[in-house]
Amino acid sequence: MKIAILGGTGDIGEGLALRLAQKHQIIIGSREAEKAQEAANNYNKLLKEKGMKDDIRGTTNLDATKSADLVILAVKYQFAIPTLQAVSDVLDGKIVVTPIVPMSKQKLCAYTPPEQGSAAKHICSVMPPEIRTVVAFQTLPAPRLADLGDPLGFDVIVCADDEDAKRVVMGLVSDLGDVRPLDGGGLEEAELVESLTPLLINLAIKNKTKPLSVKFV
Numbered sequence: 001m002k003i004a005i006l007g008g009t010g011d012i013g014e015g016l017a018l019r020l021a022q023k024h025q026i027i028i029g030s031r032e033a034e035k036a037q038e039a040a041n042n043y044n045k046l047l048k049e050k051g052m053k054d055d056i057r058g059t060t061n062l063d064a065t066k067s068a069d070l071v072i073l074a075v076k077y078q079f080a081i082p083t084l085q086a087v088s089d090v091l092d093g094k095i096v097v098t099p100i101v102p103m104s105k106q107k108l109c110a111y112t113p114p115e116q117g118s119a120a121k122h123i124c125s126v127m128p129p130e131i132r133t134v135v136a137f138q139t140l141p142a143p144r145l146a147d148l149g150d151p152l153g154f155d156v157i158v159c160a161d162d163e164d165a166k167r168v169v170m171g172l173v174s175d176l177g178d179v180r181p182l183d184g185g186g187l188e189e190a191e192l193v194e195s196l197t198p199l200l201i202n203l204a205i206k207n208k209t210k211p212l213s214v215k216f217v
């Protein structure tokens with residue numbers, strides 16, 4: 001599949017790009033083409049050093065979206081709607097995956113959902129109905145995802161109202177390596193998934209551990 005990672009120059013974008021590039025064509029999107037190309041070059045360098053497939057490309061968010069079958073919206077919550085609106089003319093019937101967690105951070109983190117109930121429902125409410133929104137990747141810590149030596153061994157919960165789109169994204173989760181996709185239901189459940197992230201960050205801070213994720217047993 002051709003996958004555009006909007007804001008793929010950032011933290012979660014890096015790990016997703018490195019790992020998904022082994023089975024998919026990854027296009028890093030950025031507000032600036034040069035920044036995306038530089039990130040893509042750096043990611044390819046890391047992959048080449050490890051003898052892994054290294055054909056990630058970089059361009060603007062708009063051009064990345066144009067060329068892709070599926071779009072991952074890897075930006076902070078406050079930039080999500082403007083970023084999507086900037087590419088809305090070329091979104092067509094594509095799947096939009098949101099790893100987004102609306103949260104505030106002081107000493108500890110708190111989940112701060114919008115009035116729609118979750119970032120996913122907010123995104124869905126401003127998109128045309130043919131755009132299928134899928135929730136995934138919220139509980140994957142970026143530094144561990146970007147560390148290709150980390151075996152992960154986590155679960156990732158995927159929520160969507162469109163069952164076909166959900167199945168596609170559950171497949172992507174499996175393509176990350178030793179990560180099990182779990183069907184978390186529809187978009188109505190997105191707030192449950194999004195709210196796990198501040199809990200995981202707080203647990204890591206309070207217990208002085210490396211970044212934590214989840215595995216359901």
Ligand SMILES: NC(=O)c1ccc[n+]([C@@H]2O[C@H](COP(=O)([O-])OP(=O)(O)OC[C@H]3O[C@@H](n4cnc5c(N)ncnc54)[C@H](OP(=O)(O)O)[C@@H]3O)[C@@H](O)[C@H]2O)c1
Pocket residue numbers: 006007008009010011012013029030031032035036073074075076077079083099100101102137138139140141142143197
């Ligand atoms: N970090 C994690 O461990 C983690 C884990 C799970 C989920 N998430 C979620 O994933 C999303 C991305 O997190 P992140 O930590 O990767 O974010 P980040 O590194 O802070 O930012 C990602 C990208 O957002 C773009 N950006 C910055 N300011 C912007 C603006 N004003 N308008 C539009 N784009 C802007 C930048 O790309 P350009 O400058 O190249 O445009 C940047 O590289 C968040 O919603 C977060 O909740 C993160």
